[in-house]
Amino acid sequence: MRFSEILGHESVKERLRTMADNDRLPHALVIEGPPGTGKFAMARATAQYIHCANRTDGDSCGHCPSCVQHQSFNHIDTIYSFPVLKSAGGAVSDDFMSLWKEFLNDSPYMDFESWQRMLGNPNGQPVIYVDESQEIIRKLSFTSHGASCKVVIMWLPEKMNNQCANKLLKLIEEPLPGVKLIFVSNSPGAILPTIYSRLQRLEMKRLSDGEVSSYLQACHSIAPEDALPLAHLAGGSVLAAEKALSSHGENREFLELFQKLMRLAYQRKIGLLKKWSQDAAALGREQAGRFCGYCQRQIRENFIANLKIEQLNYLNREETAFSRNFSPFINERNVEQLSSLFNKAEEDILANGNGKIIFFDVAVKVILLLKR
Numbered sequence: 001m002r003f004s005e006i007l008g009h010e011s012v013k014e015r016l017r018t019m020a021d022n023d024r025l026p027h028a029l030v031i032e033g034p035p036g037t038g039k040f041a042m043a044r045a046t047a048q049y050i051h052c053a054n055r056t057d058g059d060s061c062g063h064c065p066s067c068v069q070h071q072s073f074n075h076i077d078t079i080y081s082f083p084v085l086k087s088a089g090g091a092v093s094d095d096f097m098s099l100w101k102e103f104l105n106d107s108p109y110m111d112f113e114s115w116q117r118m119l120g121n122p123n124g125q126p127v128i129y130v131d132e133s134q135e136i137i138r139k140l141s142f143t144s145h146g147a148s149c150k151v152v153i154m155w156l157p158e159k160m161n162n163q164c165a166n167k168l169l170k171l172i173e174e175p176l177p178g179v180k181l182i183f184v185s186n187s188p189g190a191i192l193p194t195i196y197s198r199l200q201r202l203e204m205k206r207l208s209d210g211e212v213s214s215y216l217q218a219c220h221s222i223a224p225e226d227a228l229p230l231a232h233l234a235g236g237s238v239l240a241a242e243k244a245l246s247s248h249g250e251n252r253e254f255l256e257l258f259q260k261l262m263r264l265a266y267q268r269k270i271g272l273l274k275k276w277s278q279d280a281a282a283l284g285r286e287q288a289g290r291f292c293g294y295c296q297r298q299i300r301e302n303f304i305a306n307l308k309i310e311q312l313n314y315l316n317r318e319e320t321a322f323s324r325n326f327s328p329f330i331n332e333r334n335v336e337q338l339s340s341l342f343n344k345a346e347e348d349i350l351a352n353g354n355g356k357i358i359f360f361d362v363a364v365k366v367i368l369l370l371k372r
């Protein structure tokens with residue numbers, strides 16, 4: 001991973017580069033910030049830069065033997081450490097190394113949920129156990145293999161159990177020469193305070209909508225007019241944007257259901273609305289809940305569209321096409337009630353209420369609210 005492959009965060013790159021160039025990288029560093037911003041990629045790029053034999057233009061070369069090893073996650077003086085599940089068959093990172101490389105190959109953006117799934121238990125809580133800190137200390141006791149220093153990259157130090165953290169603390173309090181520890185954290189507040197207070201912190205904030213949007217256009221061939229609304233919804237996280245992208249098909253289905261509801265309610269077609277509520281209920285609890293969330297967003301965005309505040313509007317092309325005729329119906333007299341109607345329906349559905357009854361009740365109320 002080279003710095004140039006990471007989206008945005010130019011000032012963070014510059015700081016890391018300068019520290020490395022001047023041999024002033026702290027022995028223990030934490031890169032912290034929200035998920036999906038590229039923190040782990042930054043840690044990888046830093047390690048590759050440290051080890052590169054031929055740094056060029058403020059980046060690793062990408063070609064020297066050390067860079068080649070890094071790119072296949074096989075660098076001899078780089079130790080990866082991450083949470084694992086004993087129930088999945090091991091207590092240290094090395095037990096899961098081939099799975100881990102597969103995970104890293106999937107995307108530079110680290111998704112904890114997909115790691116849980118890869119470990120075979122979506123509800124399991126992976127941990128960094130005490131065996132792991134013993135293993136790290138053991139590996140660091142060997143001399144390095146010709147590289148300038150050994151680098152430990154630990155993903156999610158907040159997942160260390162107390163025993164593990166206390167054992168590792170010694171390494172942070174009494175640093176070994178030629179060893180750099182880089183921690184990558186989504187929740188620094190959950191790291192053992194005695195460890196956290198000894199780390200130099202580097203924050204990676206959310207990416208801008210423009211940055212995420214250009215990533216979606218470049219890497220997923222999304223049209224600019226669709227990329228920006230997606231990026232905005234993702235709140236500066238490439239991960240969230242990619243997840244939204246994979247639910248694009250679902251959103252299309254939701255839009256059709258939403259349009260149908262509004263059209264039938266406007267025409268007061270009770271019989272067809274009854275059929276509609278059966279269709280909506282057939283989505284099943286989780287998806288029906290997401291559909292209610294989708295409706296709340298459509299109501300809000302159409303209200304904003306009605307106010308003609310274009311720069312605040314985040315609808316995709318299909319939604320915008322419907323909104324042209326629909327938005328005049330959403331105004332200050334009904335926007336709040338419509339929003340809370342769908343909000344309440346979402347709560348009732350997630351609480352295991354009867355979907356057909358809840359959605360038919362919604363449909364009847366929408367008839368009345370559209371007339372306001």
Ligand SMILES: [Zn+2]
Nearest residue numbers: 052061064067
């Ligand atoms: Zn190189």
